[in-house]
């Protein structure tokens with residue numbers, strides 16, 4: 001069986017997503033994470049043999065991406081990839097959406113009838129997302145499609161033969177649903193033949209490469225260099241409950257709000273900072289150098305004063321060399337300029353004589369931090 005490789009993605013993997021980016025081919029779903037590599041290799045074997053595939057994984061781990069990549073890789077790639085999210089359509093519509101109906105099947109039906117998703121996917125792939133939310137009655141009808149290879153649209157007198165590759169996905173524990181009686185056991189064993197469990201983002205060793213790729217998507221040509229060390233460390237260390245979707249959203253946000261040419265920790269979404277603050281509150285005091293801009297959230301003392309003090313110390317130590325101070329503080333030059341502006345700290349070269357002449361109100365606002373020492377270091 002000839003399989004398609006990553007260098008030759010077919011049209012469906014190139015189809016634009018709602019965010020304008022293309023779906024990825026199978027081999028491009030990871031940058032070398034061992035669990036992902038093993039999963040992709042298994043997925044190829046399953047799809048080559050036409051086994052029904054069940055993709056498991058937390059929300060946002062890329063279940064739909066994987067399903068589309070498997071279809072694009074498969075021999076059915078010239079056929080349709082038809083997706084239905086069982087959780088997002090009302091229970092009473094699932095039946096007609098999936099199985100279709102004939103003309104005049106019920107009052108309010110379209111006059112020409114409707115082809116259901118199963119028939120639309122004939123010769124291609126049917127992707128049933130959130131299969132755990134499929135109502136029990138529809139589970140019975142789906143089982144019939146799978147076991148007999150035919151579908152009976154509502155109001156039809158004869159079944160229509162169909163040939164589909166089935167891929168299902170869920171973030172739920174389907175086996176628990178079988179045990180509590182809300183998911184048919186016989187259907188479970190029909191769909192859960194080739195099971196692929198996607199790792200969460202926090203388990204993946206290719207997080208750095210994923211971050212770099214997502215930055216490049218937003219900011220073509222940019223690399224990890226645009227991240228300050230603190231922002232980079234934060235992105236790597238976050239728990240990412242929303243997985244790849246949350247990471248992409250965070251990077252989109254950061255690229256949009258970052259000014260100049262770098263992304264600092266202050267450019268990351270507030271929920272990351274909140275999670276970080278919670279962790280920090282349960283930690284013993286010290287603020288690391290790379291965390292210095294986050295001193296705004298320090299539990300002790302006046303947060304702004306702490307930050308001013310750290311910035312002024314770094315500036316004094318570097319004799320107001322902005323690049324060197326930014327490095328010490330773990331941020332980029334642009335971020336440091338932004339912090340100076342926010343904290344109303346004028347550059348020493350812009351105010352030099354005024355400061356020395358005693359008009360240093362801005363220094364008076366930072367009493368405990370030895371600003372005169374900072375000035376002494378400058379002059």
Ligand SMILES: Nc1ncnc2c1ncn2[C@@H]1O[C@H](COP(=O)(O)OP(=O)(O)OP(=O)(O)O)[C@@H](O)[C@H]1O
Nearest residue numbers: 029030058059060061062063064065171244245248
């Ligand atoms: N391999 C990948 N590389 C980079 N980004 C990815 C990858 N897979 C998914 N994503 C990103 O994560 C987002 C969510 O992916 P997807 O919709 O496939 O997840 P899901 O597991 O199906 O989510 P849900 O359980 O909420 O339906 C995508 O829109 C995309 O931005």
